[in-house]
Structure formats: structure tokens, C-alpha cells
Amino acid sequence: MAAITTHVEAVGQAAIRSVSSVGRAGFLGIDAVRALRKVELWGPHLIPQLARVGVESVPIALFIATFTGIVLSLQASYTFTGAVPLYFVGTLVGKTMILELGPVLTGLALSGRVGANIAAEIGTMRVTDQIDALETLAYDPVAYLVVPRVLAGAIMFPLVVILANAIGILAGWGASLVLLDLSSPEFLKGLKLFFLPFDVRFSFIKSITFGVTVTAVGCYFGFHTRGGAEGVGHATTRAVVIASMIILVLDAFWAAVLLR
């Protein structure tokens, strides 16, 4: 009986904790929107943060995109086995890269890189009282730390994804030339066949939300870090896990809303 009560209690406490985290995240969100008007605090940090998101994300995004593009083209030709004209490889590579894998894989990789870095950085500032120090020096820490990072995510992320899409398609193209018996005109024909400008817009919109997710979740867990170096470790891991989960949910959400 006692054991059951403990379990019920544990579940109850976990539920309370998650509700209160959502609440706190909401407050941080409201504070961030209000902090937008304090341009003098976040403005000077926007460019460095843009550069940082770019530097941290471009190499890994391109690496992932290259190999994904190659695999996509090989897998497409393997699946079609002569039943479908081979130039559809181009279609599949293009569509899959732009609509799904470009944004999602880049997003997941970046939650492990940009998101984790932000959580560790802000978490360390929290546990060493640097955030309190900002407060006492009349710097709104939300305007000073959160806003430039989230804006940088929202601006830089779609650009990185567009680049990743392009590289992925180029890699798929290269692979179909070298590894499959496909010519460039055929690949391009396939690529153009079902291409819609909307696809790029879709990819773009998705990436903006992913960029906001990764950076905002990193900031959130950083801000609510407790308990020294160990707490910073926890915050970092949780930021990566939660951001990845939100990205996957958002991915399904956008497909349901915009692809039907």
C-alpha cells in the first residue's frame, strides 16, 4: 500500500513539475517578447550570435546533408528496381531533402550543438550568480542573453537549412552520376518534375520554428539551472532531449497543417 502511495505521489509530483515548467517557459516567453523593445541591450549582441550560430552549425549541417543526399539517391534507385524510371531518383532526393531531412536532421544536430552550448553557457552564468549580477547592474538578462540568441536562431537557422538542402541535393546528384547509371539531364529532369516553390517556403518556415525551438529551449534550461557544475550538465542534456522532441512534434505538426 505504502509503495503504491509513493508511486502515485511520484507521478503526481512529476505532473506538477511538468505543468510548472510549462508555466515558467510561458513566463520566459512573455518576458522575451517584452524584452524585444530593449534594443539597446540585445542589439549589440545580435551579430556575434548570428556568427556563432553559423560557425557552430554550418560544418555539421553540411556534413550531415552530404551523406544524407548520397544515401537518398542510392536508396531511391534500390527501391525503384527498374519498375519506376530512374530519373525519379532526382525527384525523391529533392523532395525528401527539402521537405523533411534538410530541416529535421539539421535541427536535431543543432539541438546537440547550438542548444547544448547555449544551455551550458547560460546555466554556468546562473550557477555562478552572473545572471543575478546582470540584474543588479540593471541589465535585463532576458533582453541581454535570451533575445539575441533566439533571434539568431530564427534568422540563421533557415539559411543553414537552405544551404544543407542544396548540398544534400548536390551530393545526391553526384552520387547518381558516379554510383548509379544516371546522367545529369535525367537527374535534373526528375528534380524539376514535382518541384514546387512552396517546398522551399515550407522548408524555410519549418526551419524558423526549429531555430527558435533549439535556442529558446537552450535558454530556458540554462536559466533554470540549479546546483553547480552537475546542474549545468543536467540542463545541457535536458535541453538537447527536449528540443529534439519538440522538433519532431513540430515536424509532424507542420506536415499536418501545410502539406494536406
Added chain:
Amino acid sequence: MSIELVNVCKSFDSNEVLKGLSLTINDGQTTTIVGASGSGKSVALKHIVGLLRPDRGDVWVDEHNVSRLDQDSLYRLRRNIGYVFQFAALFDSMTIGENVGMGLRRMPELEEDEIRQRVSECLALVELSGYEDRLPSQLSGGQRKRAGLARAIATRPKYILYDEPTTGLDPVTTAVIDEMIVRMSEELGVTGVIISHDMKSAFRISDRVAMLYEGMIRIDGTPDEVRASDDPIVKGFIQGIPELMGAKS
């Protein structure tokens, strides 16, 4: 114009730290808060600048109820308050000079070379002249602490809250900091609130000494009054005789 804590209660989860703390800090005076480690001294100090909000009770600074202020007014009020953190809390991505200049950069009336001038003055006050371009990680603990002190006084605030400004410093540096605190109060009329474990210097430099015990102010008086107290808790604490304190509680 003064700082007043009225019946402040604060708990963290089930840990009741402040249980109705009331304390008035008079303008122009230096008040030292003493008390055992973990008794809530830092928590009390953080309430004065609104870093923590009381569960119950009120905190008044300059006739403003700190816990009721909206964000903008709170930031405006904080420009009159310097805060020296127990562990310095320097921004580790910035140089010492940038750290000390942080508050000054929020004052639009200051030109860049005035800021530089003030930064080097403040660093000289804490005997860190020429350290402008070092990073916090290149300083010793005591040096970091002094840099934190310089950062807090740079804006020439009316109130300065010192959380253990001299703990962990050598006797000579301690004397230098103590003297600086006295000068801030005598020459600039700064109101100081100091948390300290050093009873000797507390009695020497303060106008009033208050002792925090079990979430409340156990005694609040001039150094002579506190020294003369026959409350065993107070006596036990200032003489470092735990048996005296244990006998009562």
C-alpha cells in the same frame, strides 16, 4: 530614505530560511549582518535588490516596495544599489575592465573615455591597477573578489550591499577593503550593508551590527550594545563558543 525589511518570510520548498525578518538600515550608516553559515544572510541581502521576492512581508528601499515594483522601476531603483556578490560573479567572457565598466555603460551621459577613467580609478581603489585587460579566469579568488567590489562601486551608488567582501582575503587586503568601505561611507555618504564573519572588523567599521538567527534578527544595535549583550546566543556567536548557543536552543 532608507532600507527597511518588514516581517520578511522566505522558504525554498520545505526549507524555511527567513521567518519574519525585520530590519531597518539607516541612511548614511554602515550596518553589518552577522550569523552562522546557512542562516540566510545572502538570502536576506538578495531581497533588498529584488533578486528574491518575499513569500510574505515587504522590502522597502527609498519608499519603494521592492517586491511590488514593475520591471522598469525595479531596474531604475537598482541603479542606486551596488551589489558585491559572495563569489564575485564576474562575467567570465569579459575582461576585468569590461566587467567594471558594465554598470557605467548603462549611463548614457558618460563618454567612453570617462568610463575608462572611472574603471581605472575603481580598480586602483581595490589595488588592481593595470588589470583592465585580464580575464577573470586569470585572477586569484581574492583578486576576483576585489574586481567584483570595483564593479559594484563604479556607478557610485547610494547603497552598497557587500556579501562577505573580505572573507578569504589576507589580513592586509582585508584592512584595505575595510578602510575603503569606511571611506565610501564617510566621504561619499554611502549606506552600506555588509555581511561578514569577521567580528573584529564588523565591530570596527560598522555603525550597527545585526545578528541573524533562525530566520529572524536576534539583536540589532551599535557595536557596543551588541558586545555588551548577555543573550547567550549572541555571546556564544561573537565569542565563538557554540556551547553557549546550544545551552539555550
